[in-house]
Amino acid sequence: MAAGVAAFVSDRPETARRDDDVAQAAAGDALAFERLYRAHLPRMHGLVRRMAGPKDCDEITQDIFVRVWQKLGTFRGDAAFSTWLHRLAVNVIIERFRSAATRRLKLVDDGVVMETLPGRAERPDRRLQLDAALEHLPDGARQIFVLHDVEGYKHEEIASLLAISSGTSKAQLHRARMLLRKRL
């Protein structure tokens, strides 16, 4: 399992109680499901925002938890719930982009046009700067960057998820990194 995903495995004290919630939610307990939702929302919302951008973030996050409810019966407990949830979330996000991509967002790369953000502010926190810069990446490059560099997926896994070749994944990762790097 990719390193970034393994970081999701929780070792907090409430793990045991959370496991109960999973079992109860799988059995149809709406209150247990709500507890799961509230516990995992911040990470999921952050993941969606990084991969999909802020625009449809809330909607996609909602879709993810609805899918969790629908698929909870298939969770076998052989991996951490948060790992299972993470993989499901990535699938929902990618599905969304697969359909949105039919709007011809996947354009042929014909060069990068530089544009200065107005009112640029210096941010001391490198994480926050990178996070903010992510929003300006094109969808495909951002997805691959988040999956590989942030979440730790391998190119082969990304290729399988996005139905592209490993070569394309590598090329797009590099392009994302170079776009993030650009500055005056």
Place this chain on the structure above:
Amino acid sequence: MTTCDTDILSSYLDGELDDAGRARVAFHLTGCAACREVAADLTLIKETAPALADLESRPDADLWPGIASRTQPARATRISLSWMEAIAAGLALAVLSGGGVWIALRGGERAAPMAQGAGDTGPGGLIAVADFGDAAYESAVKDLREALDKGRNRLDPQTIQVLETNLAAIDQAIAEARAALSADPANVSLNNYLADVRRRKLALLRTAGELAQPEL
């Protein structure tokens, strides 16, 4: 690299080059300050990125009500009609609704404009017919809804949400048309208009029901 082709740098930094490739790039970097700078920048990005996974965020509004409404157990469906019968009922009802104005449903054609020389008033009997249309219309909507609910787990959540949002928008338009009609009950054009919007709702429910059917 014989020229400064930085495209290979990510692969180099990710350890994806073979020995020969790695050696070539390493050798180039020793002599090229520009590429070293790019490599250093990319390394910084690579090293910073995993920390983004810890950046949590929250939606502006609580998403739970929306999630709860979409995950509530489906109400018990008393299917009184098969979906084909429900659609037929919907079509028949559309003929009746709108206060007795006949609406053609072939391919969405609109009714011919009523030949009326004067304004919009019509005979008082139209009001009574509109009341009859209400009950039959609601019944058809209910049956089409049930047929849709039966198969909605075959639809993905986003499609369901789009359909529900649009059905709600149509309901809003129906409410506005009805409010206008209650203020001007003898207005034949408004009657026509209400019938048109109701027909739109039935058509969307019919489309949704067809989508929710198992693929043949």
Place this chain on the structure above:
Amino acid sequence: MISLFPLIVAAALSAGFQGPRAQAPDFDETVAVTRGARLSVENRAGEVVMRVWDRDAVRVTARQSARARAHVRSADNMVWVTGRGLGSIDYEITVPSWLPVKVTGHFNYIQLNGMGSEVTAQNVRGDIDIRGGRGFITAKSIEGHIRIVGAEGKVAATAVNDDVTIENAAGELTIDATNGNVTMTGIKAAAVSIGALNGTVRYTGTLAENGRYSFTTHNGSIILQVQPNPNATFYVRTYEGSFRQDLGLKPQGETRQGRRNTYVSGNGSAQVELESFNGGVRVSTAPARQER
């Protein structure tokens, strides 16, 4: 060396990625067809791009994702292209221009170019882009922009959650959008029916003698641009918006807000219904500015 990302510069969205197109097709089959044949393509997810050639044959190439397999079958003057398994398939299909085609699916981008016969395209999610079409041209999408250019015949387009754009069409047009705008330009049609719920209806075209036209929207404006001095009767109703026109139309009788008001131009032969519940109606011969 980057220190603190001093000036973050955004790259414009022109840089995308070449997705499956970067891969070579891994499926390639050609079947001969004779006049009278029809093609049906069912693709659950992916793309269907169609072009025409002058051969009496259908060539199907595809890029298949890991778990999906394309399948071509022909019998009884029908050619079926279907997919097996989960995952997406991106098709490029070349057909004779005389071949009627039907493309259906769930999550699809559909682009049909140079069509010379009947076209049916249906989607749950995905844009539909049809160039050409003769006879019956039908497009339906729940979420997806529908664009039809250069069609002649009976054109029917239904979009639930996106816009419909029709350009340079002739014949009879029936367009419906629930949550989207309808924009029609270069239209030469004798029967037009446009219905929208949340959207603005824009129509630029000629009004034919004795033609029948109906434009309706609930939340949005209706903006018509027609030839000068048309022979047409306009029936106009708005509840919350206004009616503006520069054709010199004369009202028939007293005009009242919320009621159907009649205006006549020339011999009044074309019948034009214009109705916006919450928006305005504008009829002109000049390029129309956005109303409301």
